[in-house]
Amino acid sequence: xxxxxxxxxxxxxxxxxxxxxxxxxxxxxxxxxxxxxxxxxxxxxxxxxxxxxxxxxxxxxxxxxxxxxxxxxxxxxxxxxxxxxxxxxxxxxxxxxxxxxxxxxxxxxxxxxxxxxxxxxxxxxx
Numbered sequence: 001x002x003x004x005x006x007x008x009x010x011x012x013x014x015x016x017x018x019x020x021x022x023x024x025x026x027x028x029x030x031x032x033x034x035x036x037x038x039x040x041x042x043x044x045x046x047x048x049x050x051x052x053x054x055x056x057x058x059x060x061x062x063x064x065x066x067x068x069x070x071x072x073x074x075x076x077x078x079x080x081x082x083x084x085x086x087x088x089x090x091x092x093x094x095x096x097x098x099x100x101x102x103x104x105x106x107x108x109x110x111x112x113x114x115x116x117x118x119x120x121x122x123x124x125x126x
Contacts, residue, residue, distance in 0.1 A: 003049035003113035039069030043076025049113040053102045055094030
């Protein structure tokens with residue numbers, strides 16, 4: 001993998017525990033938290049390109065935990081000598097969505113890191 005985009009995808013184990021979130025199966029793998037929280041694991045992809053997008057009102061990824069997690073990932077990219085390869089976007093007022101702006105940023109990110117070949121023009125509806 002040379003470049004990855006994640007949308008609404010940073011439910012930290014700390015947030016799952018604090019908010020009693022029923023999110024997804026990896027949140028329930030015994031012992032996984034001993035290796036780090038999701039931002040620690042996401043940071044392992046550094047120095048490869050990573051762009052994450054979040055709606056500030058997404059109940060599945062509480063924004064306070066997302067903001068903390070972004071700092072952790074930024075630190076991993078700094079340590080890898082590739083801070084320019086990690087970007088993120090927080091959309092005010094949005095929940096768990098792929099908005100038009102998020103889709104635009106996804107296309108722009110892949111074009112920048114992979115070239116424009118193969119990028120579809122379709123995006124979110126609505």
